[in-house]
Amino acid sequence: MPLVIGYLLGSILPAYFLTRMMLGIDIRSVGSGHAGTTNVYREVGLWPAVVTAFYDSTKGILAIQIAEAMGYPDYISFLSGYFAVIGHVFPFYLHFRGGKGAATTVGLLLFSLWNTWLTLPFPTLLTDLFFLLLIVSVLSWTTKKGDVVGIFVLPALSVLLTLRRVNDIWFIWLLIVTLMFINLKNILEEKLIELDEAGWRVFIRPTSFLLFVLGMTMEKGDFLLLTTVVFSVFFLADVVRLLSKRIHRFFHEELEFKIYRKDERKQISSISLFLLGVILSFLLFDKHIAFTAGCFLAFGDMAAKIIGASFGKRKLFDKTVEGTMVGLVIDLFIAYAISLSGLLDLSSALIGGLTATVCEILPLSIDDNVSVPLCSSLVMSLL
Template sequence: MGTIVAILLGYLLGSFLPAYFITRTLLGVDIRELGTKHAGTTNVYRNVGLWPAVFTALYDTSKGVLAFKLSSLLGLPEHVCFVSAMSAVAGHVFPFYLQFRGGRGAATTVGILLYFLWTEWLKLPFSTLLSDLSILALIVLVLFLTSRRGDVVGLFVLPALALLVMVRMPDRSHFIVLPVLVLLTINLYNIIVWRLIKFQEDIRPWRVLIRPAAFLLLILGYHIGKTSFMFLMSVLIAIFLVLDLVRLSHRRVERFFHDEFKFKMFKETERKRLSSMTLFLLGVTLSYLFFEDELAIAACSFLILGDVAAKIIGMNFGKKKLFHKTVEGTLAHLVLCIYTAYVLHVMNFVPLGVGLLGAIAATICEVLPLAINDNVSVPLFSGIVMNVVKGVIRG
């Protein structure tokens, strides 16, 4: 019963939209018919004025926290109070009296996120908090300077924040991770609607966007052990290699995949060569074959995150050429690799100095016009550098 009361309380608090009522009162129109057609602070500011927008922002950002606090006063458990807070987001997005069409819920979610960052994250030692904030600030700075798009910055920094929180406070991370996921969903929606990210004709967007899912392979390898993982990777490579060989040795098959098959699986540049999917699996396998598991994870993580960042930023916002890549894409690659090294250091996988040198090596290898494909050269070169540095440190 208490849970139901908390959910209803949060929903009702969230469903009250100052943007709608203020605009109705002052202008006699529905804010959802103006501007961006959302009942939010920015739309109120552009169409009604500053002070109505200020009032809207104050209530929208605080109503999730208000739901949490009121539920706490009712003596409800903390997790139920959190559900009440998130119900306020649902109420903002789906108000019952407006045919369930309200705002996007970003301000309410930000309010909840800031509250729990204040109450949970700030419990960490100051040095830890400072280093975490510094690495996140570096990501924001580099990606904003290269893209000038807040939603694009959020696409990277929000998952980065969520991962750091999960590593730092695994038992209470849900208070922060769930609001982050809601904001990330809103970010993705904005990116899709406003078409902030586009891909070159020869790039398969699904292959870029699914690349982070490769972390599931690394997680699996960590849990099942090296022998079992190497067997699994050998099977996967064999499957993709056979597919490539059949495609390359039979013109009819190649024409089918490249010209007739509606789902574009292969790039045009892969017509007469092995696919980058096969080479990626090869790069991961060789990394685990030659290096310690922790170094292999680091090297492959550089490849996964760095590649995604470089492609998204480089293709859409790259202006200054650097060999066959762009300065903007290279900077994005570097900062995501640095972040990866930092997280792996926090997880006690790789010493920070070793990881940072590996990140730099991965970026250098990625930008240089080498004959070897990046999917193989990046993890191997960064792995070699980290292996040598680690050996020197050990003496």
């Protein structure tokens, strides 16, 4: 019953009904085609947009409150709120084609965060907010695109809440994943991010985190053996590709799905160099330090590449100021998260993050996939 109530509350779209009453048209057929606040404001006016924003952002919370008043347990109440998101996106009377659900999801997320952070000490809250606002501020300055800001700050938020071991984290994760999906969909539709022909590799870079987790949990020798085998496969593929004209032509000209970038036509791929950097850092340094340096490489370097390629305007050596600034704040956030997890102290991790950023921007003769983990690991080890 509460799930049905949540769905029905969510399926009520003020954007659709107000536009029908005032203009006699379907809001989904004009402007951006979205049944949301921004499109209502542009096509209808201010006060209908205000009404739309208020109801869309609170109907999920209303569903939770109704379910709680009916005596249902927390997990049912939360699911009722999420069903309001489903109702907003798939209203039955509009052939299941409604809005995007962002406002309802954001309203639920803010409601959950308010209840969560009220349980934390005030200094803890301020520190968490500082690092999150640092990411938001720099990304807003460099991109001026809310969807792009979201795909970076939402994972950061989820990491903090997970490390804080908050209650009902599953529901917050569900909301964050939903918002991430909405943001990525908007980015792809509006082509907000520009990447090269093998740009998909940048987006899968975070999956290397699983490799670092293995480095933390496996015996050192076993992990190095596993990683060396994987490295050997990619390195051998690089050698064959560079020596054989037929295979080179296949990968770079005939194959539609591009595996290698244009700048890798005559050199070892960054995939092999990335694995080499991981092997060397885990071989030479403590696993906690190598894990931290790997996170700098996987996430900070990824953020710098995405923002630099899509929004970079000011050159800094062969990089951009915009990409470097975003890479820096991501590295600083990683250092903060690492300190919360107890792997390293904050000062060592922060200096390691700064070192990683410097190595990424300097035009060194060694590739940054190798220099970033080695240099940052060395500095953190010395500290």
